[in-house]
Amino acid sequence: AQTVTQSQPEMSVQEAETVTLSCTYDTSESDYYLFWYKQPPSRQMILVIRQEAYKQQNATENRFSVNFQKAAKSFSLKISDSQLGDAAMYFCAYNGGATNKLIFGTGTLLAVQP
């Protein structure tokens, strides 16, 4: 069965600094998708970035980028120039297989210090 592990329950970063959130996963599939979701206190899940496993190039969305290491099954999120609005719970998620269900990690709570 596929699993997703986030080993950092909480992280803190100073405003304007860079922070990296870790995620590892386990799968026997060769083709799959990986995601980072942001969940602020409003509970609304917001897609931050996605990565297709067949693509070697790391995905980038403005201040958000990933370091995708397929052989190591690692998928970390880097947030550059952190802003107060980045404070939230961040979830790493995996999708692979026929049903398209997402498998989530337990989350990392990110605090941004002014």
Place this chain on the structure above:
Amino acid sequence: GAGVSQSPSNKVTEKGKDVELRCDPISGHTALYWYRQRLGQGLEFLIYFQGNSAPDKSGLPSDRFSAERTGESVSTLTIQRTQQEDSAVYLCASSSQSGAGGFGEQYFGPGTRLTVT
């Protein structure tokens, strides 16, 4: 509406009562998902509907849980004889299944917070 909506936003019920949670997906989205999020944890998949295909119920934790969807519209998640361990946020998501490689981005609703007393 522009996004996925869920009702009620919050629900408090007594142990042993039945509850119904509603999800209105984005219009035109063929796929609909239900997830459960316990306090301080990630989301657990419950059930998945895709068009007129048989739903994937592999995530339902017990036979007290059931869900229905009529066509490509509203879905209801029903929990019978609620227990305290059912207390959680129940999130619904929909997708168009038209993304690259066949995976469409899942758009989430705001969730229903269920508290069983």
